[in-house]
Amino acid sequence: MLREDTSKYLPLTESTYYIMLTLVKPLHGYAVMQKIEEISNGTVKVGPGTLYGAFTSLEKEELIVKVKEEERRKSYVLTPKGKKVLMNQIKRLEMMTRNGLSVIDLL
Amino acid sequence: MEENTIRKIKWFWSWQDEQEEAWLRNMSQKGWHLSSVGLPCIYRFRAGEQRDYVYRLDYQTFPKKDKQEYQQLFRDAGWEHIVEISAWQYFRKEVKEGEAPEIFTDVESKVTKYKRVLAFLAFFVVILIAPLPAIWGDPPYSWSYSLWIILRVISLLAMGVFMYAIIKIMLRIRQLRKL
Numbered sequence: 502m503l504r505e506d507t508s509k510y511l512p513l514t515e516s517t518y519y520i521m522l523t524l525v526k527p528l529h530g531y532a533v534m535q536k537i538e539e540i541s542n543g544t545v546k547v548g549p550g551t552l553y554g555a556f557t558s559l560e561k562e563e564l565i566v567k568v569k570e571e572e573r574r575k576s577y578v579l580t581p582k583g584k585k586v587l588m589n590q591i592k593r594l595e596m597m598t599r600n601g602l603s604v605i606d607l608l
Numbered sequence: 609m610e611e612n613t614i615r616k617i618k619w620f621w622s623w624q625d626e627q628e629e630a631w632l633r634n635m636s637q638k639g640w641h642l643s644s645v646g647l648p649c650i651y652r653f654r655a656g657e658q659r660d661y662v663y664r665l666d667y668q669t670f671p672k673k674d675k676q677e678y679q680q681l682f683r684d685a686g687w688e689h690i691v692e693i694s695a696w697q698y699f700r701k702e703v704k705e706g707e708a709p710e711i712f713t714d715v716e717s718k719v720t721k722y723k724r725v726l727a728f729l730a731f732f733v734v735i736l737i738a739p740l741p742a743i744w745g746d747p748p749y750s751w752s753y754s755l756w757i758i759l760r761v762i763s764l765l766a767m768g769v770f771m772y773a774i775i776k777i778m779l780r781i782r783q784l785r786k787l
Contacts, residue, residue, distance in 0.1 A: 514714060516713065530681040531685060534684075548685070548711045551712050551714055553678055573680040
């Protein structure tokens, strides 16, 4: 298999990052919005315009895929490529946090 | 026309969507709620109780099947889809707890919306440029020269308007990115 370069997708915007986090399991749009608000303690809100745009471009880039459709609600889940992108983003964030914590005493 | 509806004619350029949203909200606060929009720039309002509705505009074109998914997503999030006119999607939602709801919650997605408008405008500029070489040649045999001149002026004016709109929207994107 060809090694795909996922770095062009990084860094993800905060909204896209949270959207992808929720899609480790299949979820439809409204559930994604609710879940994001819940896991971010209400600090991150994703509006339907932003979410629809993200779904469209993530699907086009094959980072997510449609898995189910009921009553006009479509569920999406991460593809293997999407998982790889998310994994690399998490590693980046982890390094950022570690670097931040190393200077936190000086602040 | 029914007594409890009014019609207003007002022109908004495609980079003035936020002014348009503010105007519609103001109308609802006075008890006039948007019921439809028709070309050219005719807004119909229905009388009702005074309400603080926030209006938001998206710009989207899609196949019918995707449209259902799109509208369902907004409905689930509490937005009422009022009308679609030349790809502009009008939504409204009532303000609760003083916080104005948004359909776009980050700068990037707002920028992407304006990029969709840009793509449409650019398409029109191409359409207007295509016949220019022909228009700059001699008029067809049966045409009067003055008619030919009028055609040139109209096509140049139209192109000017589209170019101006493109510049305005690009400036809007730049302004958004600076925030």
